Structure formats: C-alpha cells, structure tokens
Amino acid sequence: MKRIMLLLMLVPLAFAAGEWTGVAALAIATSVGLLVILFMVGHGFSINELEITAKEELYQVIVAGLLVIFLVASDNVLDMISNNQELTGGAATIQDAAVQSLGNDLSSLNSLLSAVGGYDQSTAYQASRTLQCSIMSIGYSVSGCGGYSMLTTPISMAGGIIGFATAEVSTMKRLIEISQAFAMPFLLPLGILLRTFKITRGAGGLLIAVAISLHIIVPIGVIFNDMLGATFLADTAKSAGYDPTSAPDVQVKSCNPGDVTTTPFFVDLGAASGAEKAYSGISDWMSGGGVCDGDNNEDRATCAYGTLRLGLRNYLYIILLKATIGPALALLMMAASIRALSALGGAEIDVSAISRFI
C-alpha cells in the first residue's frame, strides 16, 4: 500500500513537469506501475478479479498511449479537416468560415431588429395619436388611429423571435470562439491526460469528446446549414417568385387622428389559390394604388398590416433557416457527437439534458 501511496504522490509531481506530453508519459507510467502492483497482489493472493481488472486496465492505458501518439505524431489530421477548402469556402479554416458566417448572420439580425424597431416606433406613434381641442376647459378628444394598435402585437412577436435567433447565433459564435482558443491546445491534451487514470477516465473521455465536437462538428454544422441556405436561395426562393434577402418595403402611412370615418373594405383575390392567392391579392391591392393612401385611417392601418405581412417573408430566410434551424442542427450534432465520442473515450455521458437547452 505504501508503494501505491508513493506512486500516487507522483501525480502532483507530474504536473510540475512542463510539457503536457511529458506529463502524459509520466501519468501512463504511473498507471502502469499501479496496474503491475494490482496484478501482483491478485496473482499472489489468487484473486482472479484483480488480475482481470489489471489486464483490462492495461488495454485502457495502451489506448491512452495511442491517443497521445496519435495527437503528437499526426496533429495535422484534425487540421486537415479544418483546412479543407471544400468546406471553408475561401476562409483559412472551417472555424474561421463558421465564425465569418455567424458574424454575417448577426449583422443581418442586427439590421432586422433595427428595422422592426423602426416599424414599431412608427406604428406606436400613429396608434397613440389623439386629437384634442379645448378652450376654457370646454372641448373634445378624438382618437381615430386605434386601427394601428393591431400592429403592435405581431411586431412585438417579431422582436421576440429575432431576439431568440440572435441569442442562438451568438451562442454558436461563442462556442466556436472558445474552441478556437482552447479545444486543441488545452481541452484535448488535458482529456487524454485525465483518461489515463481510472478515476478520472469519465472526465477525460468527456473532455476529448467536447474538444473534438467543438472543434469539428459545430463549425461543420454551421457550414452545412449555409449550404442548405444556398440551395434554398437558388431553387425554392426563385420558384416562389421573390427574393428573400431583399429589404422589405413596409409602409406605415400617417394617420389622421381626427378622421373617424370608415369604408367597407374588400380585396378581390382573383382566381389564384392558396398562399399565392393571398400574396397576389395583397400585391394587387398594393400596386393598385389608392389604398395605402386611402381616404381613411382604417385603410391605411390595413395597408400597413399588408405590407408588414409581405415584408415578413423576406425575414424568414435569415431568422428561421439561418438563425434558428441552423444553430439547432449544429447543437444537436454536437450533443450527439459528445455522447458517441465520450462512449468511445471510456465513459458514456448522458448529454440528452444538454440537447434540451435547444
């Protein structure tokens, strides 16, 4: 037992060695020493369980040694994946390409939130307009712009959705930035080192899995989503007859608070059907002229609603496809990868709880 204690005391000394490969070698040597003692005890007292355990553990130590050799001798394997020009699209690495893509998405979302904030301000301003007139405490107050209030709720929802999307993209970007700084130079070697000892094998396997997943899987998930987006833009959007990346033309016309007249409103949707019918109907209504500059506030509010409804189509690509489905896809890929790799690393970690964050 004293020998075991002595060998265990080597662990703190090992951490003072300097280079991580030296520490890993010392850790492996310590593990082998412990296993030899374990085997001898088992052999000496005829305890088969100890002998079998010692042999099993020896395989794990050999695997740890192979991992160290793999990382040191072929440290460019992961870099080769990172530098694959088919994936990077001109950037130096897939991580750079992913960060660049997410940065562009964030910039787009920033513009969208500003635009929606602008619509919000315009509609709130119009909706709140109340005409007042009083002389010597005698007068009246008229609020003819109540129709604009209906726009507040959808605009608020749009803001909330953009907020979610921004948070998702920011999270992805942060994770990749962390991986760029620490995955390969710190987490992976630390994981291999910890995997050497039985007590910390689970933690070591988890760190290896997290490092590889953050370094490779998350950026690939982002790039994969970019490819999906490009396909959508090239085919689906074109066939739908509009450009989802164009800036929407939302018209919030000025309201006259003193005007309380209403006109029966009717839009002829024509012979078209389904979504096309609705869109073409609103387009006709808009291009027909006169309605958005209609004679009463109700027409103007309805027109603002119609233009907002049309304009929101242009937001769907960036908000839903790029900033919601994309990060969810990448994070699910990462969670699945952590689970699979941690199992390979020696201890399966149930990361279904992490998937629930998505």
Add this chain to the structure above:
Amino acid sequence: MPDICAAAGGVSELIANNIFTMVAVSAVTASVIIAASYMIGQFLQNPRLTAWSKSEVIQLLVSVSSAIILVAMMSGFCSIQIGDIAAIFSQTSPGAGNIYQGGMDYLRDAAIYAGNAKTVVRYHLEAYTVLSSVSKFECDFPIGGGIGLGCMFGYSGTSVQPFGTTAYTSALNVMFNSAIISQMSALNLLIILSAFYKGIVFLFLPLGIFLRTMPYMRGFGALLIALSLSFIIVFPLLLGALSIMGNVLIDKPAFVPNVGGTSLGGFLDEGVFNSASGLGQSAAAGAFGGSDSIRSTYFPDGDNPVGAITFAACAFVAAVFLPMVALLGAIGSTVYLARLYGEEIDLSRITQLV
C-alpha cells in the same frame, strides 16, 4: 464546517484527524461484523455465510483503498496550483489558487458575469420602459420648438407617444430571464461544490464504506463512495479547467464582452434612472428640440439591444452550458465508478434535473 484545504494544521492533519478516523471506525465496525459472520458461519457450518464473509473482506479492502486514493487526490488537489496546470498546456490562467479554489472562483466569476449581463439587459429594459411611457403634445399650427399657435389660446393639438419599444422589450425580456437563470445556475453549482468541499465528503465516505459491507446496502454504499469521488475530484477538476479558460469564457478581468468592437460596460451604471427627473426631461425636451433629447439621456452613445442579447447568450454559455457539461461529467463519472464497485446505478432521473 471544515474546509478541506484551509483547515487549521493543513489538509494532512484534517485528513488524519477527521476522514481517516471516521473511515477507520467504519472499517473496524465492518470488520467486526464480517468476522462475526465468518465465525457464525464456521460454527453453524454454513458455507454461504462463510463465502459471504470472504467476499466482503475483499469489498472492504476495495472501499478502504478508495478512501485512501480519494484523500491522496484531495491532498494533491490542495497543493496543485491552477496556474501550474495551465502552464503545462502553455496556457495562462487568469486566476490563482488550487484546483478547488479555481473551480469555486470560476463559478463565482460566472455568477458575476451573468449578473453583469442581467444588468446590461435590465438597463435597456428600464430605458425602453421609460421611453415607451413618454407622451408628447404637438400643438396645432406649430411655430417651432414644440410650441404652436394652437396652444396659445387654449389646448389644441395632438397627443402622441413618440417611442414604440415593444419589439425591443419583447426581445430583451427573454434574455433577461435567461440571464437570471444563468446567474442562479452558477450560484447553485457553487453551493453544490462548496457543500462537497466543505463537509459532505466527510459524511459520505465513511458512511459509504460502512454501508457497502452491509447486506442489501452495497448499492447505496457504492453510490455514496462514487459520489464522493466524483464530486470531490472530477467536478472541481472540470471546473478548474474552465477557470483556465476564463479570459475568453467570462471575459476576465473586465467581466464584460466587447460586442462589435464596443464595450457594454457603460450600461452597468444605472445611476441615470435615479437622477433623471421627469420635469427636467420635459424641460429639456421642450427647450432642445423634442423627444430625442430624452432618448439621449438614457442612451448617450446609442442603445445596443443586440449587444445586450449577445452578452446574455455568452453568460448562458459560461454559467449554464459548460458548467452543466461539467456536472453531467461528474454524474456520468459517478455511474461509471459505481459500476466499478459492482453496482449498476441509474442516475438518468437526476440528469433530468439539469
């Protein structure tokens, strides 16, 4: 409650006086029970009882070995500096202290970071709430500066609310909740770590060794030992690794990120909400050309809702996502170690709590 590394007389004395004493008492008690069982087995010529006693001796040795390994690791963790580990991997640790200190410092700093994110989001929400309540009266027949002929002989004009902020408020409300959860999550994990570090291990370890030798209690005893090993070795080790990454994870030492090249530090001072009076703002709005002057009271350099959302997202990564990975690692390690002791324990229900 005793503190493992900061105990009077050092960790060695604490281990000798407390843990080893309790472990020894448990081991001796268990040995007496096993010896009695063996003797009864011999007396009654009952081979099952004799065989059980022999197997329990080995299990007792395994348990005591675990205790020795654990205290050796604890002693090592008290002396290993987090900066030394960082140096091995050519990293620079933003913090100092041993591994336990590093883990606790990280969670404390993550709570501070999430608190800052909460403040930045709250600043925006406060300002937008004030702005959304601002009303303005536009006199008919304006002659400039908010004054019109309509207000000269009576009260004729249009009342408006110039700022609509529901979109921003809706976007930020979600992130405000997220920032609160982040801060609470970091503090929750800090309490868990502190509880193990400052005493639970002293209870779990001896109790686990004793119970593991008792009939029908091996699973529970194995769980207690595995929990001790996981939460006093694996959990702080993983958190210590996060503390080495603190300069990126929690933007040490500022604890505020730069978003788009701009620091969000200006939004940490909420003093403007105490000092800005409605009368003063009304006068300023009237004298200096409208409601934009009120907006600039709260956002002198412009608002940054996307920056606030990004900050809250970063806080979620630092205070929820990665610490939860560490917690899941510790729970997974508990299952693994319990299996090592010959018992299959299903902790999947506990991971549901994450």
